Amino acid sequence: xxxxxxxxxxxxxxxxxxxxxxxxxxxxxxATVRSLTREAELRRAIGAQVDPGERLDVVAADLTADxxxxxxxxxxxxxxxIASPMAGLEPDALVATAVEGTRRVLGAAVAAGAERxxxxxxxxxxxxxxxxxAAIDETVWTDPAxxxxxxYRRSKVLAERTAWEIMAGQPTSLxxxxxGAIFGPALNPDQDGSVGIVRGLMQGRPKFxxxxxxxxxxxxxxxxxxxxxxxxxxxxxxxxxxMGEALWFREVAQALRARLGARAxxxxxxxxxxxxxxxxxxxFSARMRELLPLLGRTQKFSSEKARRVLGFAPxxxxxxxxxxxxxxxx
Numbered sequence: 001x002x003x004x005x006x007x008x009x010x011x012x013x014x015x016x017x018x019x020x021x022x023x024x025x026x027x028x029x030x031a032t033v034r035s036l037t038r039e040a041e042l043r044r045a046i047g048a049q050v051d052p053g054e055r056l057d058v059v060a061a062d063l064t065a066d067x068x069x070x071x072x073x074x075x076x077x078x079x080x081x082i083a084s085p086m087a088g089l090e091p092d093a094l095v096a097t098a099v100e101g102t103r104r105v106l107g108a109a110v111a112a113g114a115e116r117x118x119x120x121x122x123x124x125x126x127x128x129x130x131x132x133x134a135a136i137d138e139t140v141w142t143d144p145a146x147x148x149x150x151x152y153r154r155s156k157v158l159a160e161r162t163a164w165e166i167m168a169g170q171p172t173s174l175x176x177x178x179x180g181a182i183f184g185p186a187l188n189p190d191q192d193g194s195v196g197i198v199r200g201l202m203q204g205r206p207k208f209x210x211x212x213x214x215x216x217x218x219x220x221x222x223x224x225x226x227x228x229x230x231x232x233x234x235x236x237x238x239x240x241x242x243m244g245e246a247l248w249f250r251e252v253a254q255a256l257r258a259r260l261g262a263r264a265x266x267x268x269x270x271x272x273x274x275x276x277x278x279x280x281x282x283x284f285s286a287r288m289r290e291l292l293p294l295l296g297r298t299q300k301f302s303s304e305k306a307r308r309v310l311g312f313a314p315x316x317x318x319x320x321x322x323x324x325x326x327x328x329x330x
Contacts, residue, residue, distance in 0.1 A: 004028045005230070006076045006114075008105055009083025010058065011038050011045075013195060014120060016187040017223035018080050020049045023056065025227065032061040032072050032083065045187040063101025073112035078230045081105045081119040084159065086193055091151035098155035102162050110172045116236065117167070118229045121160040121176045123215065123241060123301060124153035129293075135300040138178070138239040150290045173236035175229040179222050180215030180243045180301070183320045185327035195324060201253055201267045202330035208272035209249040211296045217244050218320040221312070228310040240306040244314030246298065252321050259322035263330075 005022050009015040010031025022029050023046070031042060039058040046052055061068035063083055073079065083105075085097045102119070109117050126140045129147075142149070142157040160176055167174040182194045197214075200206065225242055229235045247255070250271060256264040274295060281292045306312035 002028065003077045004030060004075055005078045005080060006030045006032065006073055006109070007080045007082060008032045008061070008063075011042050011188070012082060013186065013191050013193050014182060014219055014222055014226075015080070015082040016042070016045055017184075017219050018082060018226045019046055019056070020187075021220075021223040021227050023050045023052050026055075028055045028057075030057040030059060030072060030076065032059055032068075034060065034062045036060050041188065049187065063097050063104065066104060069104050069108035070111065073108040073114065076109070076112055077115050079105070079109045079114050079117045080226050080230065081109075081117055081163075082226075084120065085155065086152060091154075094151045095155040095158060098159040099162050102159045103166060106163055106166045106172075106174075110167075110170050114172050116173045116175065116230060117163075118175045118177065118226050119160065119163050120226070121163075121178045121239070122153075122156040123178050123180050123243065125157040125160045126178055126239075126241065126301075127153075127299065131297055131299045135302040136241070137302045138241055138305060148293050175235045175237070176239045177222070177225060177229060178239060178241045179217045181217070182219050182222060183214075183216055183317075183324045184219035184221075185323045189327065189329040195328070198252070198256070198321065198324045199328050199330060201256060202264060202325055202328060204266035204268060206272070207268055208270050208276070209253060209268060210272045210277045210291070211274060212249045212291060212294055213246050213298050214249070214252060215243045215246045215299075215301060216317040216320055217242050218315050218323075221314050225306065225310055225312060228312075232309060234309055238305070238309070240310060240312075241301050241303050242306050242312060242314075243301045243303045244320070245317035247317050247321070255318040255321045256325045259318065260325050264325060 005027050010033050059072050061072045085094050127142050144154050144157050186195050253267050256267045
């Protein structure tokens, strides 16, 4: 197969597995990284899963700059836009990087004549301020002006909105994928993001478990859905929610202890009462303030469209969590 697929954010958790999925199917892949100093790291991680031969190219292109994107997109048929800032930036800078990065990537993809762009959004972009009885579907959008909305969640909804605006009327089709909490085996044991939650638990952090729920998807399933969305004709112009089972924080901890035995001996089991979580949020913990709107909250999401159009069949969440923990050096 001679089709070239550009994958942005190649060293990231999701992008790495997307590269693996593409290479296993015989595609040529061009992965972007912020700096070529990370090329060797990327090739080691990918090489542990699949032999890329001569089919993997690594190029430098940063979401914050125009340079490199025209060259990265040259000759591509498909683009998987997965790169997105998660941490290390001030809130306004995080949002601006996500939005302007989307403009750069999609603009370059259209200019290069790409057939389709699949963009990784998030259920952060389709969550209402308060839970509702009905399952949320792809017609729902998060209000970016919602009080208390965390910068990361605002960045996802604004970046996706920007993508649909840019691609309206373009010959390049757009598909957006909206996953929940992404767990599963890390290609690089030092990877952060949602993997950091499991790493923290394996190291005994936090000592007490707040009443938070995770709607989980396995990173390997998500990678497969990127490929399916890239090639399914009926996926063009659609959003897809990708959700597996929901687990509470304590259930994630229980799954690690049950599946990993002595390796998970430090995983905490003591719940954090809601009043204590609110107390921490009020004066001590910026992270808890960010999570406070999600405390005690559950919300059903519908992945029916993804099951029907893309063949989505998520694996059990407990398996995903255990595989994540087993992949880490803790």
